[in-house]
Amino acid sequence: MFMRKGDHMSKKQISKEKSIRRTRFLTELVICVVLLGTGVLFIKNAFDNVRTVKAPEEEQTTAPTEPTEMTTGAPDPDKIIFETSNVKTKEIFTGDLILVNNQHRYFGGGEDLVSILEKNDETGRTSFTAVDYDYKILSAVYEPMARMIDDFYEYSSLDDLMIYGSFRTTEFQQQLYEQDLQNNGTDSSTRVAKPGYSEHETGYAFDFSRYEKGTGAPVDYDGTGEYEWFAENCAKYGFVIRYTEEKESITEIQDEPWHFRYVGIPHAYYMMKNNLCLEEYIDVVRNHPYSGDHLKYTDDSGQEYEVYFVEASGGAEDNNSVPVPAGVKYEISGNNVDGFIVTVYVDVKNNS
Numbered sequence: 197m198f199m200r201k202g203d204h205m206s207k208k209q210i211s212k213e214k215s216i217r218r219t220r221f222l223t224e225l226v227i228c229v230v231l232l233g234t235g236v237l238f239i240k241n242a243f244d245n246v247r248t249v250k251a252p253e254e255e256q257t258t259a260p261t262e263p264t265e266m267t268t269g270a271p272d273p274d275k276i277i278f279e280t281s282n283v284k285t286k287e288i289f290t291g292d293l294i295l296v297n298n299q300h301r302y303f304g305g306g307e308d309l310v311s312i313l314e315k316n317d318e319t320g321r322t323s324f325t326a327v328d329y330d331y332k333i334l335s336a337v338y339e340p341m342a343r344m345i346d347d348f349y350e351y352s353s354l355d356d357l358m359i360y361g362s363f364r365t366t367e368f369q370q371q372l373y374e375q376d377l378q379n380n381g382t383d384s385s386t387r388v389a390k391p392g393y394s395e396h397e398t399g400y401a402f403d404f405s406r407y408e409k410g411t412g413a414p415v416d417y418d419g420t421g422e423y424e425w426f427a428e429n430c431a432k433y434g435f436v437i438r439y440t441e442e443k444e445s446i447t448e449i450q451d452e453p454w455h456f457r458y459v460g461i462p463h464a465y466y467m468m469k470n471n472l473c474l475e476e477y478i479d480v481v482r483n484h485p486y487s488g489d490h491l492k493y494t495d496d497s498g499q500e501y502e503v504y505f506v507e508a509s510g511g512a513e514d515n516n517s518v519p520v521p522a523g524v525k526y527e528i529s530g531n532n533v534d535g536f537i538v539t540v541y542v543d544v545k546n547n548s
């Protein structure tokens with residue numbers, strides 16, 4: 197149907213004609229809008245595709261991305277800013293987390309040692325003893341060890357613990373090792389570490405014995421009964437029971453419930469919670485490099501930690517750029533294998 201101007205139409209017809217025109221106009225408008233919208237979307241998609249393809253090129257031309265780069269908007273006050281600390285390659289052989297076992301020799305020397313009994317005298321401690329005044333341990337390890345035994349005494353009223361093994365020179369380790377081979381008629385040992393490869397040479401480890409009151413004769417310590425307290429609580433003081441039956445195939449040392457190793461509170465906590473021996477933990481940390489996801493966890497006291505690995509390179513005296521947090525407490529330890537482990541105490545200000 198079509199109409200021309202001048203055709204005679206009634207008011208009703210005119211009104212109907214207007215209505216049809218309006219409807220047609222609206223229909224056309226809707227079609228236009230839809231077409232326009234589709235066009236815009238098509239162009240936008242095409243543009244986005246071009247941008248996606250170009251992105252890597254753009255990245256390459258910009259300056260290397262700083263790990264501290266801020267996202268859009270206000271800077272996140274909780275975000276840790278990293279700076280660089282120069283650490284010599286040979287430092288991988290020192291620190292709380294050095295792995296010393298049959299594969300990884302201890303290269304130390306110049307340890308800061310204290311006589312356990314002299315320190316006990318100085319501090320008026322009677323909760324435990326040591327074989328004699330020659331029994332020494334790292335100065336930094338004495339206090340957490342003594343506090344742990346004090347707290348055990350508080351808990352149990354037992355004061356029959358004796359430090360039966362502590363720092364050993366390589367010469368002394370050699371004597372023990374040869375004696376063990378002779379006693380057992382073997383040419384290797386899972387009881388005594390090879391000279392140069394014992395944790396006792398680091399000063400980070402000690403052995404418990406019990407002793408008979410009066411005679412002072414040593415009594416076997418097996419970590420059972422009241423003494424199970426140590427397995428449950430030693431991590432709070434930074435210690436792990438280093439050699440367990442379960443991990444013997446990894447550590448190559450048989451079950452030694454009396455042998456404690458200091459690794460520091462954050463690491464002892466993580467190892468205990470996840471049932472890891474030191475060998476396993478060193479591998480876990482290596483899988484959290486600085487450039488990747490850091491190992492993040494919170495201990496029972498609510499302290500948050502961020503731990504990451506930085507591989508070492510170059511000769512002993514070469515410097516390595518180790519990223520460390522600015523203004524936040526941290527520790528660097530070598531792993532005695534291939535690099536450094538940085539431990540960040542999140543939200544704890546650095547006092548140094």
Ligand SMILES: [Zn+2]
Pocket residue numbers: 361396401402403454455456
């Ligand atoms: Zn031991």
